[in-house]
Amino acid sequence: MLRVNSQTDPLLPEDTLHYAPAAPRRHRVLRRATWWVFALAVATFAIVWGWRAANQLHYLWLQRQLMSYNLPDGPIQVDRNYTVTNAVKWPAAAQVLMPTRNWVYPIFIHKRFTPAGSPRLVMVTDNVVANASNRQIFVAAVAYVPADIAPGSSLRASAGAVIHHGAIRIHSGEADTVDQSHFTIAYETDRGSGTIDGWLMNDTIKLEVRDGPLR
Numbered sequence: 001m002l003r004v005n006s007q008t009d010p011l012l013p014e015d016t017l018h019y020a021p022a023a024p025r026r027h028r029v030l031r032r033a034t035w036w037v038f039a040l041a042v043a044t045f046a047i048v049w050g051w052r053a054a055n056q057l058h059y060l061w062l063q064r065q066l067m068s069y070n071l072p073d074g075p076i077q078v079d080r081n082y083t084v085t086n087a088v089k090w091p092a093a094a095q096v097l098m099p100t101r102n103w104v105y106p107i108f109i110h111k112r113f114t115p116a117g118s119p120r121l122v123m124v125t126d127n128v129v130a131n132a133s134n135r136q137i138f139v140a141a142v143a144y145v146p147a148d149i150a151p152g153s154s155l156r157a158s159a160g161a162v163i164h165h166g167a168i169r170i171h172s173g174e175a176d177t178v179d180q181s182h183f184t185i186a187y188e189t190d191r192g193s194g195t196i197d198g199w200l201m202n203d204t205i206k207l208e209v210r211d212g213p214l215r
Helices: 025-067 092-096
Strands: 076-078 104-113 119-131 134-145 156-165 168-170 182-189 192-200 205-211
Touching (some): 025 092, 025 119, 076 119, 104 134, 104 192, 119 182, 119 192, 134 192, 134 205, 156 192, 156 205
Antiparallel strands (some): 076 168, 104 119, 119 134, 134 156, 168 182, 182 192, 192 205
């Protein structure tokens, strides 16, 4: 009968376990620096993205104010000498549209819908240009495609229309409560009063003098 030896044979010198030596100090420093650079890059990205997202949310908040804005009635008055009186001030939120110009006066700022149902910010202004080389007065309407949540997105002008006129008194426009593409602007001259109709179309804005001396 064979006898089994339960004792473990001693390890020979060549069988001894070998442990890898510690990495050189410069490797440990490099590895730590790499992690710090990565963490800094992530933090920087988060800060920049957060800042851009916050700016975009603020922009959308201003845009929303404009799309629900009801412009108070002046009414604005322009005489034959191109002198403007009783003009309504621009709302603070209009800073997202364009820089303030001292010859552009707001008449209508509100949301309207195209026949296809797309919302647009409609802005109508009376423009009084009275420099030596160019003297004219005209109503101008512009439709803007709204910005979305994507950082950097902004209002984009998509359509426009113009009506030229002389000395006039113009009331602030009114949004049609039945037809969401329609708005009206009442006006008066020394020859009588009338109304300008505006419609937001799918690809443009239509301005039309309904009645009165501008017709």
